[in-house]
Amino acid sequence: MLRLEQRPTPSKSMLYLTPVMAVLATMVVGGMLFAALGINPIEAIYLLFIDPFVDSYNLSQLFVKASPLILIALGLSIGFRAGVWNIGAEGQFIIGAIAGGGVGLALWGSEGWWILPLMAVAAALGGALWAMIPAVLKIKFNANEILVSLMLVYVAENLLAQMVQGLLRDPSGFNFPESRNLGRNDATSLPDVIPALGIDGGGLVSLILLAAAFFLLQKHALGFQIKLTGESPRAARFAGVNPSIIIAICLGISGAAAGLAGLFELSGAAGKLTIDFPVGYGFTAIIVAFLGRLNPVGILLAGVVLAGTYIGGENAQFILKLPAAAVTVFQGMMLFFLLGFEILINYRIKSVRRAV
């Protein structure tokens, strides 16, 4: 019989090495999977993990995919630090895009530098308000925020479907269920900042917020309260922290970040609202948050790695005829190995012989 036994002092350096080991293990096991499918594993691994970071076209797409992941994961990580488990970032992402996009569409035809910031504020507010639903239900009735926030993703998806068929439908779009293309309008589209890496205005804001999150968690009293609440709720109460406020702040921040990411996606890569607008960034960001050890710098690196698998996965689909689900399998595998290694760092396996 095997048993897990807690290690007295888990290795600090291993703690930082686990994400790297998880990526390496995913490469090895993924390679075996490809070999079993009759695909050259070396070529597949190269396409998925190396090519996105060396090919210049791929590089120009890197932050297009990475910034929404980083921005959402950043918001989620703050809640996860406090033990507030927002799983519904995908829904907040959609609502942010609807709210911000709605402002942009309402002001269609106007010109001015202030339109895009106004859309961003509306998107952040929309995402935050959507996240307030699980927050209020948790505070008032102790409802589980994991379930409520997750269920609200499906509500948001249906709301999006309604919007693109009704209120936000392009009046000159031949009745196709999609909005006007905000990306083709200077006032509502994001400016490029570093095109070679795919960093646009949204990517820049994400990086600035990354620094802000770092400051919040390292230096600010509120960051301390958030960490303390996750670490030991009773000690937090003793330190004068109001748990209801922390729940509201954490869900609010993560909702606002996801909403903002939704608008950046809309005004940048996607351009218009369609039923297929959400592509799962809100869920992948959960992996990014944990792969990055809930730490802003780690999230930056993890976001880039996961963005790479998106890009590499698409290329592998063209070149190697890999099934589309392969990328999802890979991302899942990465989280699996990460959590598995994490257990082995904190515990050791002991074989227990049955007593005679």
Added chain:
Amino acid sequence: MTALLEIQNLSKSYPGVKANDDISFAIQPGEIHALLGENGAGKSTLVKMIYGLVKPDEGSMVLQGQSFAPAKPVVARNSGVSMVFQHFSLFEALTVAENITLGMDDAPNRKELSDKIRKVSEEYGLPLDPDRLIGDMSVGERQRVEIIRCLLQNPRLLIMDEPTSVLTPQEVEILFGTLRQLSADGVAILYISHKLDEILALCDHATILRMGKVVDTCTPKEETAKSLAEMMIGGELEIHAATEFNPGAEVLAVSGLSLPSNDPFGVSLRDVSFSLRRGEILGIGGVAGNGQEEVLAALSGEEKVAAGMVTLDGAAIGQMGPNERRILGLLTAPEERLGHAAAPMMSLSQNAFLTGRIRKKLAPRKVINNSKTNTFARDIVEGFDVRTPGIHVAAKALSGGNLQKFVIGREVLQSPEVLVVNQPTWGVDAAAAASIRQALRQLAAKGAAVIVISQDLDELMEMSDTFAVLSEGRLSKPQPAEGLTIEEIGLMMGGDLEGTHHAEA
């Protein structure tokens, strides 16, 4: 006469510490054998090895002439070794009989078991109704259930781990009667304690442990409390001289404090009233689970009450949260060190910030000042002799006594007007306990008021100027501690709050 249990050269190491080092002694049938030592001396590890919870690294045991190496408790029980733990494993929502059934390998039917429980419990002077709910029982009665559970298995050796820490003096007397009777019937008892008077009164032999080694053995009847204590801590014991008590103006007043409990088995505070003057140390005694935590929560601000129920320097503060009260100078140190007073995984520095933020101004404009925080943490570590490799060590890496010194030091160094501490020396070794008490006394001498909530009567008698008892959420009227007798206190602890009319000094 051959020994019942012979322990031969047992050793057990944990990472970084040798908990037991080459321990040998023997227990005779029917003797009450004391295992004496400070916290951390290795008593628990040793009895866990005897009871099959921990496997020794080296050494062996012989029980009734046969090699004895229990791999788990059930093996030990079947060989006639039973244990009553300090912390009970009883389900509050079940009856006595149901709880006992759960622990048995081959339980008889309900009727038969109930009869057996009644018979055994009466035989040993521990009357027990098998159909009562555990949730309705006092801690002393719950301990009876654990003892009866052991006795039903006809043990040859009964291990008792600090059995009296939760009992009133009267209950202790009853327990001792039972233990003596068991001993007369030939059952050996291994009695673990650090309370010297109990060992003097009860035990035939004593084995004294220090730092994992047997340092001495003796016959308690030939020793004094002082000589036993010196064997235990390995040095001369300092006895503190009483100081003058000249209280100043009233600083804290609690009047009609009531706090209903949310937990069905919790304790509601009922009409608690007292006042506290500068320089005064108020000792609050009572058996655990009679409202101690609730009193602390109501004073710390973790539980809000009607504004006027708590006043500090004339200001009604019942509705204020913990930090607002800290601004005014009301500080607290809860009983549970890890997870309440301190966050286990956070560093000492972060834990210093946890309560020190407000009064020490460690986060002006909400930005944490790291160097100031580290200085405060270092001041605590140095001022209170906290043994730690540094202030960046996680709180849970410290031993209980060192962390307690840190927790008390953290509050004392913030110069409180009123400091409330719950169980200041629980699980703390004698030297650390003495320094904690000394710090609290000095704080009072400088004009602060101190409330010490404790279950250790000796500690309360040594420290308190005035004394009161909590019983089922009610507080007796505080009385001058000088001249109170153990009998009077015992009656108060049993719930007779009015029955003792202590003569005013």
